[in-house]
Amino acid sequence: MQLQKSVWVVALTALAYMGLFSFNQFVFSSLDGVSARGLVFLPSGLQLIGVLLFVEWGALGLVLGALAMGLGPLYAGDPITAMGAALLAGLAPLFARALCVRYDALDEDLHGLSGAALLRLTVLFSALSALLGQLWLLGRNQGGDLWAGMALHFTGDLLGALIVMYSAKLVLDRLPQLSRG
Numbered sequence: 001m002q003l004q005k006s007v008w009v010v011a012l013t014a015l016a017y018m019g020l021f022s023f024n025q026f027v028f029s030s031l032d033g034v035s036a037r038g039l040v041f042l043p044s045g046l047q048l049i050g051v052l053l054f055v056e057w058g059a060l061g062l063v064l065g066a067l068a069m070g071l072g073p074l075y076a077g078d079p080i081t082a083m084g085a086a087l088l089a090g091l092a093p094l095f096a097r098a099l100c101v102r103y104d105a106l107d108e109d110l111h112g113l114s115g116a117a118l119l120r121l122t123v124l125f126s127a128l129s130a131l132l133g134q135l136w137l138l139g140r141n142q143g144g145d146l147w148a149g150m151a152l153h154f155t156g157d158l159l160g161a162l163i164v165m166y167s168a169k170l171v172l173d174r175l176p177q178l179s180r181g
Contacts, residue, residue, distance in 0.1 A: 006057045013050045013061025014068065017089075020046050021069045024160070041156035043089075045164020048125055051093040052110060059090035066090070081140045088132050096125035122161045130154035 024042040050058030066089035070082030100106040100121045106113065130153035137143035 009054045009057045010061040010064065013046075013054065013058050014065035017043055017046055017050070017062055017065030018068055020164075021065070038152045038156045039159065040163065041153075041160040042164055044126065044129065044157040044160040045162070045168075047089060047093040047129075048096075048122060048161050048165065049168065051090075051097050052121075055097070056094065059094040061090075062093070063087055063090035078140070078142075081137070081142060084136045084140070085133065088129070088136060092129040092132055093125050096121060096128050099124060118165070122158065122165070126154050126157040126161065129157050 020043045047062055050062055063086050067086035070086050075082035101108055130150045133153055134143055134146055134149045143149055
């Protein structure tokens, strides 16, 4: 039963990542220039939520969803870069969560997760994701200016994560009102 639940978590997390990634591309594809498209990366919010709620199983779903998206036109003809980027999509939020549990007094079960702690986790995740992602791309000879790339990546992840998490909070805050009629 537990394995079946984990398989569902992985599958649904992967599908949600793919859907939000596609939505993000659709919404921001009309903007001119690569940098304008990277200013908001909505899937980063799902990366955090998936790992906060489902830890390793959520990270695995993120890796699989990112791999499916990366093997398409994103990294066409370069499966190694796609695999590395996909691994980082699951590992960066997992690593940020582990650091916050170890050094920021975040409970493993997330009891007492405050808004301030969630914001620190979001900033840490965005920084780790930007650093690791840009270093990976540079290592694959696909990166340009490290600092400019990191700044754009950090901004996109931070804004995307904040938008998704606060949207989820808004929906969750409204659910009791909806059930009361």
